[in-house]
Amino acid sequence: MTETLDGLRLSRLGDDDLGLLLLIRHFELKLLELYGRGDLNGTTHTCLGQEYVPVALRPLLGESDHVFSNHRGHGHYLSRFRDPHGLLAEIMGREGAVCGGVGGSQHIHRDRYLSTGVQGESLPVAAGVALHLKRSEPGAIACVHIGDGTWGEGAVYEALNLAALWRLPLLVVVENNGVAQSTPTASQMAGTVAGRAAAFGIRHHLVVSTDVNEIRISLEGLVAEVREGRPLVAEFVTHRLGPHSKGDDVRPAGAVQAARDNDWYGRYAHDHPEQFHRLDGTVKAEVQGIVDEVAARPPSRREESCA
């Protein structure tokens, strides 16, 4: 499935990978549309532009690994479970919601997957899970997704210290999209993610590519070492295509344009038009079908024992 990686041209993906990328893309676009129409309660944070991060990681993570996601977690969830129905029902508060509609967009728990809505909070928890795995299920890892803004939280550093000190199988995936809600990274972070990882003696790997195949190859060996108790910070230089949540994008036009220029979607369409157009329309229609079906469901009910 891998073609020559020439650095500029995105390598050809298997239909499975491309289908997943497109599923996440159209799922997120559809959410923004539903919010725009007032069909959804609360808020949501889409991962538009960042879809390739969990897709690239997908075959590197197994069922026994734990994944900790964050407020921008739809792509992480869909990559792991391919369950757009359950996720959409959760966000829309409809029957079949993966967490009964209690957690909503940001708070999902299922089969070793967990997300919370507080920045950095999951890192110490993931360290605890990694400690358990190291002792009870050697070879399994805890993978935590955070953003550049999360490096402002003290919990991150407490957990990194423990991860290095205790040699925990902890993989910290940083999706550095250059902006923390509305604050550019340059205005909120001194130094670099790499420098901060180095301070704890933790390896840092920078991913600048958006090429799924290339990323996998570069991370394969490193993730294998995480399984042996060598924590890793894998920093993706990525681009948030959409707003932070709904209509709150105040970035200068240049920054938004840069995100668009780097977007895998247009680039892939250009590089592999036949495959792209064969799948894109199908997946888009599929997502519309899911929305129609889920929106017609009755409201979700929470389990009595939880109230």
Added chain:
Amino acid sequence: MRVAENLNAALHGLLDDDPTAYLLGEDILDPYGGAFKVTKGLSTRFPGRVIGTPISEGALTGVAAGLALTGNTAVAEIMFGDFVALAFDQLCNFASKSVSMYGRRLPLRMVVRCPTGGGRGYGPTHSQSLQKHFVGMPGLSLYEMSPFHDNRAVFAAMLERGEPCVFFEDKVLYTRQMDLVDPLFRVRGDGDLAVVELHDADDYPDCVIIAPGGMAHRALAAMRSLLVEQEISCRLLVPSRLYPLDVEKLLPFVGDVVLVAEESTAGGTWGSEVAHLLHGRLWDRLRGPVRLVHSRAEVIPTAAHLESQVLVGESTIHHAVREALRG
């Protein structure tokens, strides 16, 4: 047996019986054995499951939650209960929420131990009783150590709940004897609730005092002086679980004058929650509103003479009972 020894034995028993049980905290390893020696001997007997941590209250509480999330039993020690404020996010936004925010019950077996309270001259940031700040959080239970509740049973009850619990341990109790009361009184255990009263107690004492563990001996001293000097008879109720409080359990023992004593500083107290619950059930039977006894709304000074002016002592309770009966 001293209370600290009883607690230490409870932790030994817990780690003995439960191979998934972990104990985490700062400076808890032998030979130091914890700032109050409560964890003494544990790391020697259970190496690998008793884990010394950096000074990172948020992280160690989060690690405990992670261990609980993967099916283990986790006990975390906060060296001084005051520092649990640093773990507030992990308790309030992660552990307690996780029990129910994922749409189905997610049991978490974890206890956060908090050596609490003043009376030892540790000063403003090492002497507080922070119970009130954790009252009313869905999915979080609060317990308090007492000389009348065997800690092994209390730990079993906490873990049985399958949700995070904060266990407040008034530091002044560590060196006191378990189950020791003035010969005037006898202790009856009723599960979660201990009832202390005169041997030939009337059904209706003049006043009923509700006080958690660390306040019990001060309440008992006040009960003694009230009896000897004023012929006022009191009954003391010591609940092990502060929140959610099983108010039904209290009702059969409560008369028409009730007072709640605690060491927390005034304002938004646990006692006001107890009073609210009792008013809802007993308003017609009470001679007046439930009285609240708490420390003054001030920081807790280091100097002994200043500290005793702020914290609830025997005389605070003595005077409050007399005032309640006169009023």
